[in-house]
Amino acid sequence: MEKRAVISEFLGTLLLVFFAVGSAVLCVEYIGTLGIALAFGFTLLALAYTLGPISGCHVNPAVTLGMLVARRIDVRTAVTYWVAQLVGGIVGAALLFLLAKQVPGLRTSGSFGSNGYGGRSAVGINIGGAFLAELVLTFLLVFVVLGVTHRVAVTGFDGLPIGIALAVIHLVGIPLTGTSVNPARSLGPALFAGGGALSQLWLFIVAPMVGGALAALVHQVTHPVGEERVIADKASAA
Known part of the structure; x- marks a missing residue:
């Protein structure tokens, strides 16, 4: 495994x-829910084309778990x-926190883009x-990631459905x-929001990992390994 992939x-x-x-x-009152959803989708889309050929652009422990269960990567990778992603998430949040502190009157405690349920959910979901x-x-x-990538890397138009899927997921979620x-x-x-964000964090670690593992298991049924290779070969020939 190359250092540049990590x-x-x-x-x-x-x-x-x-x-x-x-x-x-920083921008919710200006762009709303649709804007936030598109920000997630477009950011992942851009990263998929930029980093996909290097590391596969998982940028998500649940995606990496799916790749592991699907036997496209080994345990060491x-x-x-996972370590690189978690550290990257913390550093990214730290930089965002530093920037947010430069905006007068912007509250960073309690929410700060964190996830939640109950009183921390817009609709009060339990x-x-x-x-x-x-x-x-x-x-x-x-x-979707497993379905459009036939190996580890994102190539061709693979990034487009992945970015669209993430945007739609955010519109619902x-x-x-x-x-x-x-x-x-x-x-x-959650580390910078503190309070309820930290106490509820476990759910947003466990549930995505379970969802990623299940997706890989179902994908093995709907997209057998031999069939994937045939599809990939046909695409290369075209």
């Missing part, structure tokens, strides 16, 4: 948190990616509903939980 996962997660979560922290929502939303993301589908994205902001 650096790419660190940098990609950092940028995803800084720009996409930053849209919620997965663990290294813990069971939040777990189910995060599981299903992450399932879609990881299933923002009112429910603020949308995690990514433990690294949840960890960084």
